[in-house]
Amino acid sequence: MTFQGIxxxxxxxVYRLAAEKYGDLPAFATRIRSGVFKPVSYRxxxxxxxxLGTALIELGVEARAHVGLLADNRVEWNIADYxxxxxxxxxxxxxxxxxxxxxxxxxxxxxARVVFVENKRLLERVIRIMPKLGKVQHxxxxxxxxxxxxxxxxxxxxxxxxxxxxxxGDRQIEERMAQITPDDLFTLIYTSGTTGVPKxxxxxxxxxxxxxxxxxxxxxxxxxxxxILPVWHSYERIFHMIAISNGCCTxxxxxxxxxxxxxxxxxxxMASAPxxxxxxxxxxxxxxxxxxxxxxxxxxxAYFSSRMVKSSTFFFQGKELDxxxxxxxxxxxxxxxxxxxxxLFLPLYIAxxxxxxxxxxxxxxxxxxxxxxxxxxxxxxxxEFFNYIxxxxxxxxxxxxxxxxxAVRTHGKLVIxxxxxxxxxxxxxxxxxNTGEILYPNSKHKGDGRxxxxxxxxxxxxxxxxxxxxxxxxxxxxxxxxFNTGDIGMYTFNDCLKIMGRSKDTIVLLNGENxxxxxxxxxxxxxxxxxxxxxxxxxxxQLGALVVPSMEGFEEAGLKAESLEELAESSDARRLIQQEAxxxxxxxxxxxxxxxxxxxxxxxxxxxxxxxxxxxxxxxRHVVDEKYGDLIDEIFQS
Numbered sequence: 001m002t003f004q005g006i007x008x009x010x011x012x013x014v015y016r017l018a019a020e021k022y023g024d025l026p027a028f029a030t031r032i033r034s035g036v037f038k039p040v041s042y043r044x045x046x047x048x049x050x051x052l053g054t055a056l057i058e059l060g061v062e063a064r065a066h067v068g069l070l071a072d073n074r075v076e077w078n079i080a081d082y083x084x085x086x087x088x089x090x091x092x093x094x095x096x097x098x099x100x101x102x103x104x105x106x107x108x109x110x111x112a113r114v115v116f117v118e119n120k121r122l123l124e125r126v127i128r129i130m131p132k133l134g135k136v137q138h139x140x141x142x143x144x145x146x147x148x149x150x151x152x153x154x155x156x157x158x159x160x161x162x163x164x165x166x167x168x169g170d171r172q173i174e175e176r177m178a179q180i181t182p183d184d185l186f187t188l189i190y191t192s193g194t195t196g197v198p199k200x201x202x203x204x205x206x207x208x209x210x211x212x213x214x215x216x217x218x219x220x221x222x223x224x225x226x227x228i229l230p231v232w233h234s235y236e237r238i239f240h241m242i243a244i245s246n247g248c249c250t251x252x253x254x255x256x257x258x259x260x261x262x263x264x265x266x267x268x269x270m271a272s273a274p275x276x277x278x279x280x281x282x283x284x285x286x287x288x289x290x291x292x293x294x295x296x297x298x299x300x301x302a303y304f305s306s307r308m309v310k311s312s313t314f315f316f317q318g319k320e321l322d323x324x325x326x327x328x329x330x331x332x333x334x335x336x337x338x339x340x341x342x343x344l345f346l347p348l349y350i351a352x353x354x355x356x357x358x359x360x361x362x363x364x365x366x367x368x369x370x371x372x373x374x375x376x377x378x379x380x381x382x383x384e385f386f387n388y389i390x391x392x393x394x395x396x397x398x399x400x401x402x403x404x405x406x407a408v409r410t411h412g413k414l415v416i417x418x419x420x421x422x423x424x425x426x427x428x429x430x431x432x433x434n435t436g437e438i439l440y441p442n443s444k445h446k447g448d449g450r451x452x453x454x455x456x457x458x459x460x461x462x463x464x465x466x467x468x469x470x471x472x473x474x475x476x477x478x479x480x481x482x483f484n485t486g487d488i489g490m491y492t493f494n495d496c497l498k499i500m501g502r503s504k505d506t507i508v509l510l511n512g513e514n515x516x517x518x519x520x521x522x523x524x525x526x527x528x529x530x531x532x533x534x535x536x537x538x539x540x541x542q543l544g545a546l547v548v549p550s551m552e553g554f555e556e557a558g559l560k561a562e563s564l565e566e567l568a569e570s571s572d573a574r575r576l577i578q579q580e581a582x583x584x585x586x587x588x589x590x591x592x593x594x595x596x597x598x599x600x601x602x603x604x605x606x607x608x609x610x611x612x613x614x615x616x617x618x619x620x621r622h623v624v625d626e627k628y629g630d631l632i633d634e635i636f637q638s
Contacts, residue, residue: 005245007213010180010205012086014212014245019046022247025221028075029251035264037251040075042244049082051162052155053173056087058165059138059158061114063088063176066188068107068115068136070122072096073231073252076142076155078240080116088176090185092200093232096122104132105198106190109469111135116155119143123152182206188468189234191400191514200468203234207403210461211238212245214424216410217370217394219269221247224367226267228253228276229512234404235374239271266365274378275511275541277393281382284360302352303389308345310388312338314416321417322493323451357389370394372408375512377499377539383416395419397499401483403462407497418496426460429482430491433503433622440491450493455503456485488622502538503622510541513594520585520595521545527580528553529573532607534619535597536632544599544635545581546628548606549573568604577602599635603628 006017018027019042026039040048061067067084069091071077084091092110094102096118103126107115115136117123123141130136140155141148148154186205190198225243227250229236243250253261258276288299314320315338326334358366370392378395386393392411397419398404409420422428430440431454440449463483466474477484486504489497502508507515517535524533524545532548549567554560557576561567581597607613612624625632 005212005215005219005242005247007209007245009182009209010177010184011186011208011241012088012177012180014209014241015046015049015082015086016177018244018247019043022221025247026249027244028078029249030075031252031254031257031261034257034260037265039249042247045075045078045082048079048159049086050173051159051166052079052083053087053176054162054165054170055158056083056089056114056162057172057176058161059114059153061087061089063179064184065089065114066092066110066112066185068110068112069093069232070096070098070103070126071116071118071142071232073227073236074118074142075252076118076144077231079159080140080142080155085180085186086177087173088180088184090188092188092190094190095230095232100125100129102190102198104129106200107133107136109198110188110190110200113137114140116140116142120146120149123149127152180205182209183465185465187234187237189232189400199470199473201234201400202465202468203400203403204465207462207464208238208241210425211403211405211423212241215242215245216408216424219243219246219248223248223268223369224265225250226253226258226261226265226270227251228255228258229271229273229375233375233512234400235398236271238403238405239372262363262365266367268367268369270368270371272371272373273375273510273512274373274382274539275376277373277382277386278379278510278541280363281385284363298352298356301348302356303385305345305349305352306357306390307384307388308341309349312341314414318494319413319415320494321415321496321498323490323498325447325451325493353390360389361391364391368392370411372396374398374404376508376510379510379539380417387414387416397497398423398462399485401464401477402458402460402485403464405462406458406460406485409496413494413496415492415494415496418492418498420496422497423460423462426458426462428491428497429457429459430454430489431457433488447493450491450495453488453490453500456487456489456497456499457482458485459483501622501625505621507535507538507543509537509543509594510539511594515543515592515595520591520597523584523589523591524581524597527577527584529557529577529580534607534621534624536625536635538625540636542598542636543595544601544632545597546603546624546631547577547600548603549577563604564606565604568602570602574600574602599638601628601631601635603631 006014008014022042024041027042027045029037029039032038067089069080072095092112113135117126117139140153142155182205184205185202187203189201191201225248251265288296315334368391372394374396394409396405396408398406405423406426407419407422413421429438432439433455439452439454442449459482488501488503489499492498507517520535521533524530529550530547531550534546535543537543567573585591585597612620
């Protein structure tokens with residue numbers, strides 16, 4: 001079942017219809033100070049877009065051109081987005097944390113001639129590298145409080161210029177809007193590839209329109225969204241589009257003010273990353289530990305009774321994870337146990353729900369219909385905690401290349417341990433990594449292949465057009481409309497997708513940061529003390545490493561061992577390698593803070609071809625993850 005707001009085959013038309021339908025309702029709101037937000041209405045936002053878009057056309061922005069947009073979440077981002085799309089162009093977005101090398105590569109590769117820049121600090125960096133940006137002709141400063149230096153345009157000056165042109169009868173932007181086709185790009189998002197060189201993901205108006213029309217939960221104009229994730233990410237952006245389509249107001253917040261803003265805004269829905277929920281969980285647990293022993297006892301009793309009642313209720317609703325397909329005996333046994341738990345603990349749950357759990361729900365505003373967590377895996381204990389206390393966390397799954405949503409939990413399919421059912425119109429194949437056999441759907445297997453682990457391939461209207469000017473990379477992941485995600489998972493017996501790892505190299509940390517392990521591993525292996533290594537950290541807060549020490553290197557360093565087993569158990573060897581990791585993977589060597597190694601374990605066996613390595617000596621990451629899973633867990637527990 002889908003819940004459709006405004007539906008159109010291009011986003012410029014969605015913007016126009018939203019202005020007509022929702023008029024003076026607030027579209028976006030900027031935080032002025034604690035408890036105070038300044039809104040902009042749907043009608044005003046659309047008018048700003050018309051004015052700025054008209055000025056962009058006069059500036060020379062052609063239909064289907066690419067326009068750089070270097071900024072974080074703010075109303076001016078949306079004004080620029082409206083203008084770029086309404087004049088028939090596509091934006092090339094990136095946040096203010098972009099490096100100079102990324103700016104240079106992305107703007108040159110995307111052929112951007114006009115670039116929006118959020119503030120003067122970032123503008124100064126862009127100006128310094130302008131000699132390398134031969135294609136860029138115009139820079140536009142967005143910050144309303146900053147004055148544009150000579151040679152740089154200002155967003156609000158262009159808005160005024162566009163207003164003048166429209167007052168004189170200029171209607172070119174309406175002509176541009178009428179010419180937009182569903183297959184035209186609305187954005188070109190650069191994401192890291194396995195080589196570390198960014199790849200431009202081409203997403204079309206049809207891609208995004210499919211995400212909007214297939215929304216699997218209802219939204220109303222009085223719903224309130226809190227925006228904290230980077231808007232240039234496709235994940236946050238789909239929430240902006242869904243909000244616009246349904247007439248909701250999106251409030252901009254930040255990590256510094258989110259605790260305060262949750263209480264002020266009382267959001268009903270929110271896009272979030274796992275790190276947010278982990279931090280809230282840790283804060284709640286800290287408060288519990290520091291509270292009076294009576295309060296601690298009440299909390300434990302409330303959560304335990306809630307867990308007993310909710311987990312049993314989930315089973316009866318078909319929401320308990322099922323990886324094997326339960327027989328009638330298992331169902332009857334679980335039913336009896338579940339009924340007993342409800343009978344025993346429901347009175348205690350009812351008594352403590354309002355007294356204890358309601359106060360916990362107030363931490364996130366108390367009005368949540370649900371929050372969709374994405375960009376990394378939610379830790380199981382955190383996932384269970386919030387869902388059991390009555391804060392619905394609807395974990396989702398997708399990639400930039402799928403616009404991004406491919407699967408998401410709904411209230412009817414809130415199966416903890418999964419990312420929910422497939423998004424409407426999405427097709428799934430689970431493929432054996434070794435043989436290429438399609439495991440699901442396959443009638444030869446039990447349940448058509450449910451419960452079998454393999455590589456996830458997706459097909460649907462949200463799958464990207466391809467990588468910009470990169471047919472080789474496109475051909476590697478797109479075949480006959482099927483997109484190879486590089487992720488490993490299975491389809492459960494209660495028809496939900498479970499993510500179990502990654503077959504490709506990219507690591508996604510818990511905070512959503514994407515990084516490539518190969519350059520880090522290459523740098524580590526420059527040390528004479530390290531023979532082989534593999535960086536780990538998928539869905540963790542930080543990186544760790546599994547290291548095969550070099551017996552020869554340690555002998556030269558004065559630490560002789562009779563075997564790898566002896567060396568791996570040596571505390572001195574681990575200490576020296578930790579020092580090497582800190583020295584090699586550092587800011588001085590060009591590595592970002594989230595790429596640093598925070599823990600490691602030494603292995604007593606080399607990676608071998610046919611086992612942990614391919615014939616071309618590439619590490620089979622999924623094999624190592626499975627083989628050394630306990631050791632990897634130890635890294636992140638210490």
